[in-house]
Amino acid sequence: MASTTSSLRIEPGPLPIEMTGSPSSPCSTTARGLGASSARILTTIYLPLTLRGIVAGVTLVFVVSLGFYITPALLGGGKVMMYAMVIEQQVREFLAWNFAGALSVILLAVTLAMFWLLNQGVARHLKD
Numbered sequence: 001m002a003s004t005t006s007s008l009r010i011e012p013g014p015l016p017i018e019m020t021g022s023p024s025s026p027c028s029t030t031a032r033g034l035g036a037s038s039a040r041i042l043t044t045i046y047l048p049l050t051l052r053g054i055v056a057g058v059t060l061v062f063v064v065s066l067g068f069y070i071t072p073a074l075l076g077g078g079k080v081m082m083y084a085m086v087i088e089q090q091v092r093e094f095l096a097w098n099f100a101g102a103l104s105v106i107l108l109a110v111t112l113a114m115f116w117l118l119n120q121g122v123a124r125h126l127k128d
Contacts, residue, residue, distance in 0.1 A: 048126070055122050059115070066111065083107060 031041050047054075072082045081089075087107070090100035 051122060051125065055118060059118070062111075062114070066107070 025045075027045050028041050031045060036044075067084055068082060072080050073085060083103070084107075087100050087103045090096045090103065
């Protein structure tokens, strides 16, 4: 919880840039005049306009969260092992550079796969 709250401070950065199509925009006013509900306006007008800002915020929080090992170490008392902590432990305590390198490559591959999937989902959604 502590690492999440400290990461979420970064997320509001890209959102105001993408929130130019606010609910009081002409598109929203026109949709409301044609009988669209607030939920329909949110899902069909507002979310697609802010989707890129939401994705940028999620990406920033994800990247910052990858390197957390101090907060879980302090709050978990060393009992909770995050992925970055395991890599650091392999290097510092066991001097297992090969294993730490393999874990780092796995972390990089998972991160790139997550970004690729996120990019594909956003591109598919924006194409529709």
